[in-house]
Amino acid sequence: MDKRTILALALVAIVIIITPKLFPTAVPRDVPASGAKAKGASGAAPTAAGAPARATDSAQAAVAAPSVTGGTSGADTSRVARAETTIVSSDSAKYVFSSVGAAPLEVNLPGFRALDKVHQSVSISSGKRPLISYRVLGAGDTLSLDKVAFEVERSSAANGATVLAYRGMAGGRSIELKYTIVADSFVSRVEGVVGNDAAGNPARFVLIDLPSTFRSFEVDSADDQNHFAFAMKPRTRNAEGIPFKSLDPGERQLVPGPLTWAAAKSKYFIVGVLAPEGDDSFAEGVAVGGARVTRTATTATGTIVARLNNGTFRFDLFTGPQQYTRLESMGREFVNSNPYGGWLQGVVQPFATLVMRILLWMKATLKLDYGWLLVIFGVAVRLILWPLNHGAMRSSMKMQRIQPELNDIQKRYKADPQKMQAEMMRVYKEHDMSPFSTFAGCLPLLLPMPVLFALFFVFQNTIEFRGVPFLWLADISIKDPYYIVPLLMGISMFVLSWVGMRNAPPNPQAKMMLYIFPVMMTFLFANFASGLNLYYAIQNVAAIPQQWLIANERGKSGGGKKT
Numbered sequence: 001m002d003k004r005t006i007l008a009l010a011l012v013a014i015v016i017i018i019t020p021k022l023f024p025t026a027v028p029r030d031v032p033a034s035g036a037k038a039k040g041a042s043g044a045a046p047t048a049a050g051a052p053a054r055a056t057d058s059a060q061a062a063v064a065a066p067s068v069t070g071g072t073s074g075a076d077t078s079r080v081a082r083a084e085t086t087i088v089s090s091d092s093a094k095y096v097f098s099s100v101g102a103a104p105l106e107v108n109l110p111g112f113r114a115l116d117k118v119h120q121s122v123s124i125s126s127g128k129r130p131l132i133s134y135r136v137l138g139a140g141d142t143l144s145l146d147k148v149a150f151e152v153e154r155s156s157a158a159n160g161a162t163v164l165a166y167r168g169m170a171g172g173r174s175i176e177l178k179y180t181i182v183a184d185s186f187v188s189r190v191e192g193v194v195g196n197d198a199a200g201n202p203a204r205f206v207l208i209d210l211p212s213t214f215r216s217f218e219v220d221s222a223d224d225q226n227h228f229a230f231a232m233k234p235r236t237r238n239a240e241g242i243p244f245k246s247l248d249p250g251e252r253q254l255v256p257g258p259l260t261w262a263a264a265k266s267k268y269f270i271v272g273v274l275a276p277e278g279d280d281s282f283a284e285g286v287a288v289g290g291a292r293v294t295r296t297a298t299t300a301t302g303t304i305v306a307r308l309n310n311g312t313f314r315f316d317l318f319t320g321p322q323q324y325t326r327l328e329s330m331g332r333e334f335v336n337s338n339p340y341g342g343w344l345q346g347v348v349q350p351f352a353t354l355v356m357r358i359l360l361w362m363k364a365t366l367k368l369d370y371g372w373l374l375v376i377f378g379v380a381v382r383l384i385l386w387p388l389n390h391g392a393m394r395s396s397m398k399m400q401r402i403q404p405e406l407n408d409i410q411k412r413y414k415a416d417p418q419k420m421q422a423e424m425m426r427v428y429k430e431h432d433m434s435p436f437s438t439f440a441g442c443l444p445l446l447l448p449m450p451v452l453f454a455l456f457f458v459f460q461n462t463i464e465f466r467g468v469p470f471l472w473l474a475d476i477s478i479k480d481p482y483y484i485v486p487l488l489m490g491i492s493m494f495v496l497s498w499v500g501m502r503n504a505p506p507n508p509q510a511k512m513m514l515y516i517f518p519v520m521m522t523f524l525f526a527n528f529a530s531g532l533n534l535y536y537a538i539q540n541v542a543a544i545p546q547q548w549l550i551a552n553e554r555g556k557s558g559g560g561k562k563t
Contacts, residue, residue: 086152088162092184093320102150102166102177103130104188107319109269114217115467115475124269124319126211131271131319135207136173136194142207143171150177172198179317186320187330192313205283206313210264210302211271212290218267220478222296227267227461230302231337232285233260238346241339244297247289255285260332262304265322268463272318273304274332279314281307321463324356340457352454356462363464371470374531378538385447386546393550395433400554402431448539452532459529468531476531483526485533490522492540499544502551 084099094108106125114122124131136143150168157163157180166177174195179188194203210230218224229243232255240255247253255262259282263272275282283305290299306313318330327335340348362373382389405427413420459465465477473480480486497514525533 082149084152086154086164088164088181090181090183093186095181095188095319097152097164097179098130099150099152099166101130101133101146101148102152102168102175103133103145104179104317104319105130107131107186109320112321112463113467115219116217116221117219119217122217122269123215124211124271125215126213127215129212131211132273132317133209134177134192135209136171136175136203137205137207138171138197138203139201141171143173145170145175148175150175173203186318186326188317188319190315190317194308194311194313196311202311203308206306206308208273208304208306208315210262210273210304212264212301213299214264214266214269216266219475223478224267225296225298228265228298228300230262230264230285230287230300231339232262233333233336234258235260235280238349239333239336239339242287242300242302244290244300247287247297247300249289249291251289253287255287257282257284257305259283259285259304261334261337262302263318263334263337264302265337265461267461268322268466269320270318270322270327270337272316272330272334272337274316274318274330274334275306276314276316277332281309281313282315283307322461323463324360338457338461340460348453348457351450352457355451355454356458359458360464369470370465370468371473371476371531371534374476374535375538378535379542381448381451382539382542382546388447389543389546393546398431398433402427402433452536452539455532455535456528459532465529465531470531470534473530473534476534477529479527480530480533485530485537486522486526486528489525489533489537489540490518492537492544493518493521496540496544496547499551500547502548502555 082100085105086097086099088095088097092109092111094110096105096107097103098105106123108121108123110121112122114120130146134145136145148168148170150166153165153167155163155165160183162181162183164179164181166179168175174193176193178191180191181188192206194206196202214224214228216224226245227243228245229241231239231241233239234255235258242253242255258280259275261272261274262282262285263270265271286301286303286305288301288303290297290301292298306315316330318326318334320326322338324335327337335353336349339345340352359370359373359377362368362377363370366373366376368376406424409420409423409427413423459477462477466475468476470476472482472484494514497518501511501514525536
């Protein structure tokens with residue numbers, strides 16, 4: 001077995017081993033809550049009064065054992081005062097607020113149609129619970145605002161924003177929550193003031209509970225639910241994603257702060273709570289796995305522990321689509337609310353961001369649908385890489401020509417390694433090559449792979465591709481229901497390999513891989529987004545002319561002779 005065969009098999013092994021790690025298949029686990037093991041947090045009992053403790057010890061105790069059914073405060077809704085709803089509408093969103101809890105209940109997005117063929121438009125909601133809710137943590141008690149009735153005052157700001165000011169009393173404390181809803185931005189500026197209790201004791205923290213679930217409006221609701229997740233951004237580290245499916249029922253995961261933001265999200269829509277620029281009041285975040293009725297994890301509890309500054313707190317609330325431009329405009333690295341790549345995040349995330357920016361620029365410049373943009377992008381990538389690929393392929397041809405001489409040297413000087421090395425270096429120098437030229441033939445395969453990996457992650461959550469049709473495809477963000485594109489991708493890969501083997505020395509192992517590799521990749525990509533398969537197929541087709549030219553050049557130089 002020659003080096004090329006060993007190298008080919010090594011590449012296949014790398015693909016088989018690395019692919020499941022980069023693109024894991026979700027298999028939710030049904031684990032009883034009683035047997036859950038805490039992850040990253042101790043769940044210790046509250047610290048005794050007066051004992052030395054970290055600033056967030058009491059806050060951790062308050063969120064140590066939240067309900068695993070999706071609730072966060074344990075409020076008795078049968079005793080809740082009658083709620084008064086307030087609706088704030090704009091062209092992009094309709095907000096529904098409740099006077100009980102002073103919290104948003106849902107946000108309707110008329111500009112985004114529901115794809116489930118039941119509803120007309122998408123609504124971001126968390127079932128019977130509000131999108132976010134609050135708990136106030138004092139010196140020795142935790143006060144939930146879920147069943148507190150507030151009075152609301154509505155007004156308008158000078159910039160056209162709508163202001164809702166909620167005021168009420170709870171536990172002897174005066175509480176005010178003010179929402180400034182910026183029109184057509186999906187953003188609300190939230191300010192809160194928590195007064196002292198009857199004994200004059202100030203509150204220490206406010207616990208902000210994120211949505212525990214989402215309603216799905218997608219064609220494939222199971223795929224949408226599989227993307228339910230929390231994301232939290234520590235100030236000094238990369239954003240951390242916590243999929244609901246990764247948490248066993250009752251399992252806790254702590255994200256130490258200070259946090260820049262925290263969010264709960266479905267596949268395409270997000271509810272984000274962002275601290276003001278330079279504000280370190282978000283001390284930490286806690287995620288707890290919810291109960292599972294089915295094998296799919298659809299509920300979890302996420303809480304932000306926010307310090308009060310003289311009884312006040314502030315944050316920005318984003319409730320809308322995960323559009324790249326919208327998230328980027330929020331700053332604070334909120335555009336990274338979909339942490340890509342796992343342990344390769346530091347490499348994959350910037351590359352995915354670059355690819356998305358290129359596609360958005362092409363969209364704005366060419367005014368074409370994303371299906372055609374993927375076709376153009378695939379051809380453009382191959383044209384850009386043409387010189388590098390051509391040089392790598394010619395280097396591979398030169399290696400094939402000198403390989404017999406190298407093999408002969410290895411046989412003659414087997415007993416004298418130093419002489420063997422000197423003779424091999426002489427041959428490399430005579431042909432203007434180096435020992436590393438052996439690997440140059442792999443470059444045509446490896447160079448386009450970073451773009452392919454980046455597009456895989458881009459297709460995971462990018463709403464710009466949602467519901468975009470192309471030819472017979474109703475939606476390029478989901479798999480081809482007829483599996484036509486994956487088959488075309490596999491066929492194009494086979495043709496590309498077949499053309500590349502023309503006039504090459506006979507190699508039984510390479511011929512075997514000619515058939516195995518396209519079949520393997522076809523099955524691997526069958527359930528991936530059809531747009532990703534389309535891009536890969538176009539890449540293969542665009543590479544065929546270059547392979548044809550190299551094969552002809554190899555034939556003229558006698559590269560196909562058996563040695």
